[in-house]
Amino acid sequence: MKPAVTKLTGISHFFAAAGYSLGGFRRLIKEAAFRQELLFAVVALVLLLAVGATLAELMIAVILFLTVFAIEALNTAIEEVIDRISPEISSVGKHAKDLGSFAVLCMLTACGIFMLFTIGKHLMFG
Template sequence: MSEFNETTGLTRLFRAFGYSLQGFRACYQYEAAFRQEVLVALFVVPLGFWLGEGGVEKALLVGSWLIVMIVELLNSAVEATVDRFGPEHHKLSGRAKDIGSAAVFLSISFAVMVWALILLPRYL
């Protein structure tokens, strides 16, 4: 790539932001799990800000669900990459998809644990 084609500064930031929006749109359009997690976020994020006592609790409650969405984005990227190479089954492709799914499961488990550890002692 020549030095004249490289972008720096604000131009690079604006383009990167545009690519990020394209990624959000694509994941929302093609991934049902991500759509479901966005719907949960519409409820959980405001609730986390409301129920959290202090900045740390708010960050943990809200952030734990944002981690779920981040992991889902990464899992969807892995799945799209695997699918790009063809629909035929290969054990490594299946393993990659299973590992991505396990990561999503662990992130959801983490979010549930954070919410439980913060809120259950307060309300029991």
């Protein structure tokens, strides 16, 4: 018989969840793609500040980049699970990994379009 799992509630649950999130960040920072996306976000925010972006534009950029990070985390999770359950090359595993990669690409494209539009607007119209 398995021992009963104690379900945390209240502030204990909050701190446990924060610990799990920190663990996820520690795992994700090991990924070169995530480090590159993080650098992209920092450079993009500095550029937005340099061209005089509005607070709303900065908030949109932050939300877009947080979404990139979330999708990158999910993509990494998919890759981890596929590698664990199917270490051999399989078409299903390849498709799952390719789909996760495509999701990241879509978000990076959305960020790039927003950045080009916003920076271009500020450079052309001040």
